[in-house]
Amino acid sequence: xxxxxxxxxxxxxxxxxxxxxxxxxxxxxxxxxxxxxxxxxxxxxxxxxxxxxxxxxxxxxxxxxxxxxxxxxxxxxxxxxxxxxxxxxxxxxxxxxxxxxxxxxxxxxxxxxxxxxxxxxxxxxxxxxxxxxxxxxxxxxxxxxxxxxxxxxxxxxxxxxxxxxxxxxxxxxxxxxxxxxxxxxxxxxxxxxxxxxxxxxxxxxxxxxxxxxxxxxxxxxxxxxxxxxxxxxxxxxxxxxxxxxxxxxxxxxxxxxxxxxxxxxxxxxxxxxxxxxxxxxxxxxxxxxxxxxxxxxxxxxxxxxxxxxxx
Numbered sequence: 001x002x003x004x005x006x007x008x009x010x011x012x013x014x015x016x017x018x019x020x021x022x023x024x025x026x027x028x029x030x031x032x033x034x035x036x037x038x039x040x041x042x043x044x045x046x047x048x049x050x051x052x053x054x055x056x057x058x059x060x061x062x063x064x065x066x067x068x069x070x071x072x073x074x075x076x077x078x079x080x081x082x083x084x085x086x087x088x089x090x091x092x093x094x095x096x097x098x099x100x101x102x103x104x105x106x107x108x109x110x111x112x113x114x115x116x117x118x119x120x121x122x123x124x125x126x127x128x129x130x131x132x133x134x135x136x137x138x139x140x141x142x143x144x145x146x147x148x149x150x151x152x153x154x155x156x157x158x159x160x161x162x163x164x165x166x167x168x169x170x171x172x173x174x175x176x177x178x179x180x181x182x183x184x185x186x187x188x189x190x191x192x193x194x195x196x197x198x199x200x201x202x203x204x205x206x207x208x209x210x211x212x213x214x215x216x217x218x219x220x221x222x223x224x225x226x227x228x229x230x231x232x233x234x235x236x237x238x239x240x241x242x243x244x245x246x247x248x249x250x251x252x253x254x255x256x257x258x259x260x261x262x263x264x265x266x267x268x269x270x271x272x273x274x275x276x277x278x279x280x281x282x283x284x285x286x287x288x289x290x291x292x293x294x295x296x297x298x299x300x301x302x303x304x305x306x307x308x309x310x311x
Contacts, residue, residue: 001085001086001087001163002034002035002036002085002086002087003033003034003035003086003087003088003107004028004033004034004035004036004086004087004088004089004090004103004107005035005036005037005038005084005085005086005088005089005090006024006035006036006037006038006089006090006091006092006100006103007038007040007077007080007081007084007089007090007091007092008020008037008038008039008040008080008091008092008093008094009040009042009073009076009077009080009091009093009094010039010040010041010042010044010048010076010093010094011041011042011043011044011048011070012044012045012046012048013044013046013048013094013095014044014046014047014048014050014051016094016095016096017039017048017051017052017055017094018051018055019096020094020096020100021037021055021059021062023096023099023100023101024037024100024103025059026100027100027101027103027104028103031104033104033107035061035086036061036062036063036084036085036086037055037061037062037063038063038064038065038080038083038084039052039055039062039063039064039065039094040064040065040066040067040076040077040079040080041064041065041066041067042067042070042071042072042073042075042076043066043067043068043069043070043071049064049066052064052066052311053311056311062311063083063310063311064310064311065079065080065083065310065311066310067079072173072174072176073174073176074171074172074173074174074175074176075171075172077091077171077176077179078170078171078172081166081167081169081171082167084163084166086163087111087162087163088106088107088110088111088160088161088162088163089160089161089162089163089165089166090103090106090107090158090159090160090161091157091158091159091161092157092158093157093158096199097157097198097199097200098120098157098158098196098198098199099158099196099197099199101197102120102158102194102196102197103160105194106118106120106158106159106160106194107160109160109192109194110160110161110162113192114190115160115162115190115191115192116161116162116164116165116183116188116189116190116191117159117160117161117162117165117179117180117183117188117190117191117192118159118160118191118192118193118194119151119153119154119156119159119180119191119192119193119194120153120156120157120158120159120193120194120195120196121151121152121153121156121193121194121195121196122153122156122196122197122198123152123195123198124198136153136155139154139155139177140152140153140154140155143177143178143181147178147180147181147184149180149181149184149191150193151180151191151193152193153193154177154178154180154181155176155177156196158196159179161183162188164188165183165186165188168186168187168188169182169183169186170182173222175222233288233289233292234289234290234292235289236289237285237286237288237289237292238285238286238289240285241281241282241283241284241285241286241288241289242282242286243282244278244279244281244282244285245278245279245281245282245283245286246282247278248274248275248276248277248278248279248280248281248282249275249279251271251274251275251278252272252275252276252279254271254275255269255271255272255275
């Protein structure tokens with residue numbers, strides 16, 4: 001088995017790819033690792049794929065996957081994970097802000113220290129404080145509190161995984177920010193952290209926008225719900241539905257008894273309509289739970305992407 005697989009998701013990074021490849025080759029050769037590099041072109045329009053083809057021709061260790069359009073980083077990582085063959089899988093961004101010099105120590109932490117996953121921590125950042133630095137700190141604090149995972153930088157692109165981890169998890173939508181949470185949910189609980197170097201961007205422009213910050217919290221709500229109820233949504237909807245139905249049914253019985261006793265007119269009683277409302281809400285939540293169960297058992301196409309080319 002290959003020692004290391006490096007997965008590089010990219011979008012419009014043609015200028016940085018030759019420099020990144022040269023850097024990776026130097027580090028791998030200095031430490032005697034057998035390696036492969038899987039570059040996933042997420043629908044670039046700047047010639048990135050042509051650069052990947054050239055790298056593949058020079059060195060077969062470089063492999064490429066090209067999407068027909070931009071699907072996002074989560075899709076790129078998921079497809080890249082599926083293509084890896086290495087004993088340890090490393091992910092890094094293509095913009096040269098992640099240093100390949102960190103790879104040997106990350107590899108050692110997986111192989112010798114026995115971690116399932118090691119996440120990079122960019123303790124000193126060179127991003128704009130207003131645009132990314134402050135929002136990232138707030139995002140990481142919230143994720144730590146909700147997930148119970150003691151990491152400082154969940155969204156760092158530089159991470160290391162045991163082979164079994166990437167083959168056992170599924171990354172979709174915008175869930176790449178929460179891979180440690182997904183891994184913990186899948187039973188891989190030995191999660192570590194390493195302070196890594198963060199470099200200033202040399203080429204291109206950042207892909208970060210405030211919409212990603214807002215979507216991050218919506219995704220956090222989704223992943224926390226999925227971690228608890230994703231496999232059995234009836235446990236969530238059924239519990240709330242049962243309480244609503246029970247409350248409404250009891251209230252309805254009381255209203256009917258009072259009506260038979262001549263102490264209340266149904267058409268003039270707000271309690272009658274409220275009791276009916278709670279009964280209906282309970283039934284609707286039950287139906288939502290059943291539909292969720294059916295979807296969970298038949299969702300076989302969630303991660304189908306249109307791959308245009310593959311090397």
